[in-house]
Amino acid sequence: NAGVTQTPKFRILKIGQSMTLQCTQDMNHNYMYWYRQDPGMGLKLIYYSVGAGITDKGEVPNGYNVSRSTTEDFPLRLELAAPSQTSVYFCASDPGQSNTEAFFGQGTRLTVV
Amino acid sequence: AQSVTQLDSHVSVSEGTPVLLRCNYSSSYSPSLFWYVQHPNKGLQLLLKYTSAATLVKGINGFEAEFKKSETSFHLTKPSAHMSDAAEYFCVVRGSSYKLIFGSGTRLLVRP
Numbered sequence: 001n002a003g004v005t006q007t008p009k010f011r012i013l014k015i016g017q018s019m020t021l022q023c024t025q026d027m028n029h030n031y032m033y034w035y036r037q038d039p040g041m042g043l044k045l046i047y048y049s050v051g052a053g054i055t056d057k058g059e060v061p062n063g064y065n066v067s068r069s070t071t072e073d074f075p076l077r078l079e080l081a082a083p084s085q086t087s088v089y090f091c092a093s094d095p096g097q098s099n100t101e102a103f104f105g106q107g108t109r110l111t112v113v
Numbered sequence: 114a115q116s117v118t119q120l121d122s123h124v125s126v127s128e129g130t131p132v133l134l135r136c137n138y139s140s141s142y143s144p145s146l147f148w149y150v151q152h153p154n155k156g157l158q159l160l161l162k163y164t165s166a167a168t169l170v171k172g173i174n175g176f177e178a179e180f181k182k183s184e185t186s187f188h189l190t191k192p193s194a195h196m197s198d199a200a201e202y203f204c205v206v207r208g209s210s211y212k213l214i215f216g217s218g219t220r221l222l223v224r225p
Contacts, residue, residue: 040218042215043203090157092213094211096211098164099164100164106156107156
């Protein structure tokens with residue numbers, strides 16, 4: 001099983017550029033999440049989705065947008081990249097059952113210069 | 114609202130000695146709790162989880178944690194540290210809509 005797949009693994013952006021971080025899961029999970037991890041810190045929730053067509057803001061949504069047109073895909077859009085968005089981004093999915101856990105992608109390391 | 118506090122930002126132990134990483138949680142209902150490990154420049158790996166079954170939870174690589182409701186704690190332990198255990202450890206509580214709330218992390222250093 002592929003699990004949660006994120007692309008790209010690394011990216012360097014110039015200030016003001018835009019990009020989309022891709023996230024795909026093949027486990028038919030309804031719940032999907034985007035987190036960012038700044039150096040020496042824990043993960044903070046950017047956006048999440050409880051099913052296709054439904055998204056909501058997390059703790060740090062400013063500067064980002066998401067969409068969820070299918071169960072499998074949950075892309076994260078950065079508009080007008082800023083140095084403050086330099087971070088490692090993790091996508092996760094969850095089956096939404098009390099005795100299970102979330103599955104994480106391997107992360108995307110983004111640098112804005 | 115749910116939250117977690119990892120009481121130590123850094124823990125240093127000698128190889129072969131016990132490991133204790135401390136975590137306290139806050140939750141308005143019976144929580145689901147997790148410990149994740151992250152090796153340098155790597156992704157997150159689940160060590161163990163508590164989801165309201167047995168209070169003593171055994172995980173991978175010899176780690177275990179005990180859920181203590183009276184103390185609102187979920188400390189991670191290992192009897193004997195190995196060099197390969199050096200990493201960042203995150204205590205995590207599950208909130209509404211299955212969102213994960215991360216602690217700030219504890220960096221474990223293992224001295225030879």
